[in-house]
Amino acid sequence: MSDPLLFTPGPLTTSAKVKAAMQRDVGSRDSEFIGIVAEIRSELLRIGGVSKEAGYEAVPMQGSGTFAIEAVLSSVIPPDGRLLVLANGAYGERIRQIAERLKIAVSINRWPEDESPNVVTVWRLLRQQPRPTHVAIVHLETTTGILNPIDEIGAVVREHGCRFIVDAMSSFGGVALDLAALPVDYLVSSANKCLEGVPGFSFVITRRGALQESAGWARSVSLDLLAQFEALESNGQFRFTPPTHALLAFAQALAELREEGGVPARAERFRRNREALLPGMRQLGFREYLKPECQSDIITSFRFPEDAAFEFAKFYRRLAERGFVIYPGKVSHADCFRIGTIGRLSVGDVNGLIAAIERVLTEMNVQRVS
Amino acid sequence: MSDPLLFTPGPLTTSAKVKAAMQRDVGSRDSEFIGIVAEIRSELLRIGGVSKEAGYEAVPMQGSGTFAIEAVLSSVIPPDGRLLVLANGAYGERIRQIAERLKIAVSINRWPEDESPNVVTVWRLLRQQPRPTHVAIVHLETTTGILNPIDEIGAVVREHGCRFIVDAMSSFGGVALDLAALPVDYLVSSANKCLEGVPGFSFVITRRGALQESAGWARSVSLDLLAQFEALESNGQFRFTPPTHALLAFAQALAELREEGGVPARAERFRRNREALLPGMRQLGFREYLKPECQSDIITSFRFPEDAAFEFAKFYRRLAERGFVIYPGKVSHADCFRIGTIGRLSVGDVNGLIAAIERVLTEMNVQRVS
Numbered sequence: 001m002s003d004p005l006l007f008t009p010g011p012l013t014t015s016a017k018v019k020a021a022m023q024r025d026v027g028s029r030d031s032e033f034i035g036i037v038a039e040i041r042s043e044l045l046r047i048g049g050v051s052k053e054a055g056y057e058a059v060p061m062q063g064s065g066t067f068a069i070e071a072v073l074s075s076v077i078p079p080d081g082r083l084l085v086l087a088n089g090a091y092g093e094r095i096r097q098i099a100e101r102l103k104i105a106v107s108i109n110r111w112p113e114d115e116s117p118n119v120v121t122v123w124r125l126l127r128q129q130p131r132p133t134h135v136a137i138v139h140l141e142t143t144t145g146i147l148n149p150i151d152e153i154g155a156v157v158r159e160h161g162c163r164f165i166v167d168a169m170s171s172f173g174g175v176a177l178d179l180a181a182l183p184v185d186y187l188v189s190s191a192n193k194c195l196e197g198v199p200g201f202s203f204v205i206t207r208r209g210a211l212q213e214s215a216g217w218a219r220s221v222s223l224d225l226l227a228q229f230e231a232l233e234s235n236g237q238f239r240f241t242p243p244t245h246a247l248l249a250f251a252q253a254l255a256e257l258r259e260e261g262g263v264p265a266r267a268e269r270f271r272r273n274r275e276a277l278l279p280g281m282r283q284l285g286f287r288e289y290l291k292p293e294c295q296s297d298i299i300t301s302f303r304f305p306e307d308a309a310f311e312f313a314k315f316y317r318r319l320a321e322r323g324f325v326i327y328p329g330k331v332s333h334a335d336c337f338r339i340g341t342i343g344r345l346s347v348g349d350v351n352g353l354i355a356a357i358e359r360v361l362t363e364m365n366v367q368r369v370s
Numbered sequence: 371m372s373d374p375l376l377f378t379p380g381p382l383t384t385s386a387k388v389k390a391a392m393q394r395d396v397g398s399r400d401s402e403f404i405g406i407v408a409e410i411r412s413e414l415l416r417i418g419g420v421s422k423e424a425g426y427e428a429v430p431m432q433g434s435g436t437f438a439i440e441a442v443l444s445s446v447i448p449p450d451g452r453l454l455v456l457a458n459g460a461y462g463e464r465i466r467q468i469a470e471r472l473k474i475a476v477s478i479n480r481w482p483e484d485e486s487p488n489v490v491t492v493w494r495l496l497r498q499q500p501r502p503t504h505v506a507i508v509h510l511e512t513t514t515g516i517l518n519p520i521d522e523i524g525a526v527v528r529e530h531g532c533r534f535i536v537d538a539m540s541s542f543g544g545v546a547l548d549l550a551a552l553p554v555d556y557l558v559s560s561a562n563k564c565l566e567g568v569p570g571f572s573f574v575i576t577r578r579g580a581l582q583e584s585a586g587w588a589r590s591v592s593l594d595l596l597a598q599f600e601a602l603e604s605n606g607q608f609r610f611t612p613p614t615h616a617l618l619a620f621a622q623a624l625a626e627l628r629e630e631g632g633v634p635a636r637a638e639r640f641r642r643n644r645e646a647l648l649p650g651m652r653q654l655g656f657r658e659y660l661k662p663e664c665q666s667d668i669i670t671s672f673r674f675p676e677d678a679a680f681e682f683a684k685f686y687r688r689l690a691e692r693g694f695v696i697y698p699g700k701v702s703h704a705d706c707f708r709i710g711t712i713g714r715l716s717v718g719d720v721n722g723l724i725a726a727i728e729r730v731l732t733e734m735n736v737q738r739v740s
Contacts, residue, residue: 003394011614013395022392022615024373025383025713027695028569031687063432063592064611070592098591192611199398200570200613220590221468222433222440241434241562243570243613244381245392317401325397343395 004320005349008327009142009170009299010192011199012343014253018197021252022245033244034236036251041232043254047195047263048172048179048187048205056179057211059229060203062242065169065190067223068202070098072165072186075225076214077104077134084109084125084132084162086117086153089143090330091167095136102219107132113141113331114290116148119156126160134163140171140296143330144289145338147175147296151182158183163210169193169202170298174270174342176263185210191246194266194298194342197253200246270297273341273350280354281339284361285368289336298342299327304335307367312337315360322356374690375719378697379512379540379669380562381569382713384623388567391622392615403614404606406621411602413624417565417633418542418549418557418575426549427581429599430573432612435539435560437593438572440468442535442556445595446584447474447504454479454495454502454532456487456523459513460700461537465506472589477502483511483701484660486518489526496530504533510541510666513700514659515708517545517666521552528553533580539563539572540668544640544712546633555580561616564636564668564712567623570616640667643711643720650724651709654731655738659706668712669697674705677737682707685730692726 006013026033037060044058045051061068073095077083083104085096088111099106109125111117117137126132135157140147150166157164163185171177172187174194179187187205191197204225211226218224222240231239260266274297278288281302289301304310312328316337319326329336341350361368376383396403407430414428415421431438443465447453453474455466458481469476479495481487487507496502505527510517520536527534533555541547542557544564549557557575561567574595581596588594592610601609630636644667648658651672659671674680682698686707689696699706711720731738 003396004400006395006397008397008399011395011398011611016393019393019395019615022568023386023389025376025381025389025568026373027376027378027690028381029378029698030374030690030695062434062437064608066610067432067437067592070590074590094591101589101591101594190611198392198395198613198615199611200616219471220440220444220593221464221471222437222593223590224471238434240436241381241560241569243568243616245389245568245615245619246570246613249615320397320400325400328399 004323004325005345006325006343007345007353008325008340009338010190012192012196013345014196014198014249015256015344017256018249018252021248024248026244026248028242028244029237036247037232038236040247040251040254044203044205047257048177050179054180055208056205057208057229058203058205059225059232060201061223061225061228062201062240064199065188065202066094068188068204069095069167071223071225072188072204073098073104074102074219074223075217076163076186076210078217081105081133082130083134083136086122086135086137087111088115088117088146088148089113089138089141091138091141091143095167113144114146116146116294117153119152122153123156126156126162132162134165136165136167139166139168140175140298142170142299144301145296145299146290146294147171150184154183171296173257173263174267174298175296176267179205191250195250195253195257196343197250198246200243267297270341272347273297273345274300276347276350277339277341277354280351284354284358289331289334299338299340301329301331301336301338304337305366309364310366314364318360318363319356322360324353324356374693374695375715376695376713377715377723378695378710379708380560382562382566383715384566384568385626385714387626388619388622391618394618396614396618398612398614399607406617407602408606410617410621410624414573414575418547420549424550425578426575427578427599428573428575429595429602430571431593431595431598432571432610434569435558435572436464438558438574439465439537441593441595442558442574443468443474444472444589444593445587446533446556446581448587451475451503452500453504453506456492456505456507457481458485458487458516458518459483459508459511461508461511461513461539465537483514484516486516486664487523489522492523493526496526496532502532504535506535506537509536509538510545510668512540512669514671515666515669516660516664517541520554524553541666543627543633544637544668545666546637549575561620565620565623565627566713567620568616570613637667640711642717643667643715644670646717646720647709647711647724650721654724654728659701659704669708669710671699671701671706671708674707675736679734680736684734688730688733689726692730694723694726
């Protein structure tokens with residue numbers, strides 16, 4: 001039996017060619033690999049709509065997305081800096097947790113998980129003493145699937161002279177984003193999300209000037225973003241062993257993004273996936289957690305059915321046995337599960353998932369309220 | 371043309387089956403993957419000659435070996451702790467650098483790169499005020515290939531009531547090591563060294579009691595060793611996205627280690643590789659940097675020939691073109707290059723390398739002094 005399809009926020013189902021690209025062993029300090037890393041860094045800037053010439057840099061960092069978030073926080077906030085986190089989910093909370101652990105002065109403003117931070121409140125927060133020097137937000141909160149308005153919030157952040165840190169883990173490459181038009185200083189994302197690579201590293205797209213002002217501030221050696229950048233610039237090499245195979249896979253994944261037609265085409269495929277998912281799920285009696293207007297096409301939270309016959313663990317396991325891996329929920333005040341619509345998945349795969357869910361609900365004797 | 375053979379300290383040439391194990395996408399929170407991670411953790415303990423029952427734990431950590439070193443230092447040294455680093459190469463210096471960055475009180479005692487820390491000096495250092503609480507050493511300094519005597523030094527460290535941190539990056543799995551008989555509290559190694567997996571994560575083998583005493587000390591969220599352990603214990607999952615493909619590859623690599631006959635058989639293969647390398651290199655006029663008695667079988671530093679016709683960059687490139695990737699040197703006061711004899715390499719491969727070196731020297735008109 002082939003591997004199940006992954007309807008998750010990542011690691012995802014990747015293409016056969018992406019995985020085939022890992023059938024090699026390359027030297028991490030060898031010229032071929034150095035060339036691949038350079039090409040990946042340029043391509044990431046192109047995907048973000050920016051370039052080296054325009055003053056931007058892409059800096060890959062070993063580890064999961066959280067490692068790159070911590071790399072940014074621990075590297076670019078000065079000792080006397082102050083971070084304001086705008087949070088409406090678990091990943092905003094994680095930014096606060098990391099800043100606290102790093103003994104960075106941090107305040108957090110929370111919105112309900114089904115509501116985006118609003119610009120009027122942010123404007124007010126930015127005028128309170130002590131003034132923040134840095135503001136962080138999650139673009140697409142994987143907790144729920146909500147998409148936050150980083151453009152209008154970013155404008156207010158910039159107006160107040162603060163640096164803007166955006167966790168775009170689950171959006172970059174799958175949601176149209178023109179960094180040249182956005183006041184973002186540090187954007188963080190990961191190889192194994194919308195770009196459809198395999199896990200092993202993440203990356204930061206940053207304004208070179210903002211990065212370079214951070215000399216001497218890094219609180220970690222492994223996660224020192226400026227040192228990582230300077231090493232890559234000086235000899236093209238990572239400071240410490242990179243996940244060579246994951247980078248080979250990523251180069252192939254980026255080639256496939258180009259072939260697909262870039263971010264607009266990929267976003268459109270994800271949109272079609274989700275468009276196929278919603279009516280099917282609604283017909284089976286499921287209701288989304290979020291209001292439609294703030295929902296992304298990347299991942300959707302569904303409330304548990306009210307029928308007591310629904311047990312999530314059993315539901316999950318039976319779907320997995322049928323070849324469909326979904327994702328547990330993370331919403332604080334509602335029982336939900338999540339279905340991702342990213343990765344190498346098509347509308348046909350989504351229809352297969354819905355058919356499997358229908359069969360499993362019948363097996364479990366869950367009543368449908370439709 | 372097939373990929374070159376990697377005569378490096380890693381990433382290495384791995385087996386075809388190790389790479390083939392990455393031809394799958396598995397969910398990072400799915401039961402099959404959880405089972406694989408649990409099996410890997412148990413197997414790492416077996417390789418170290420210890421077990422959960424005997425009070426040991428294996429904790430994988432995303433990122434390169436340096437990330438796991440920093441995870442240990444930043445997690446297990448209390449705020450009022452003091453680290454003593456016993457250094458005879460660049461990786462000892464890196465431990466000091468990390469501790470300084472983390473604002474941990476640290477002192478370093480340096481030995482020449484071709485000499486091991488000696489136990490009499492260590493005994494004296496441990497009695498100096500302020501007394502260290504933790505002592506760190508590199509087992510096999512990849513800088514040169516020197517193997518340091520962690521058994522006798524560990525005994526003195528233990529006698530003085532200090533915790534002992536061992537960087538066994540380039541030795542674990544390739545050098546016989548019985549952790550049950552060694553006073554090591556934290557041993558750090560990596561997936562892509564003697565265990566012949568692919569890069570993407572590293573791991574710590576630790577006494578559970580020593581790890582658990584560190585509650586509240588972690589200086590990082592990403593690199594929080596105790597939190598990583600507790601998450602793996604509570605639900606079998608990594609806290610943050612693991613490099614799923616690298617872990618699948620590693621499970622296969624560990625199976626191949628068992629098939630080969632465990633660490634003794636692997637150490638013997640590495641010994642034969644190096645035994646084939648030395649006379650060949652000497653015949654071509656190369657001299658080792660280290661005295662034979664402190665040299666490991668893992669990696670060997672060779673001095674540049676005295677002939678001015680020898681240019682390392684050209685030598686390296688021409689060997690790479692012939693399918694053999696060697697490694698630059700890292701010794702401070704001597705011009706050297708390094709040849710690793712680990713990874714899926716045989717005596718036949720070593721002989722192929724020597725033949726290629728001979729041809730390249732001839733092309734470069736380098737005189738042989740034999």
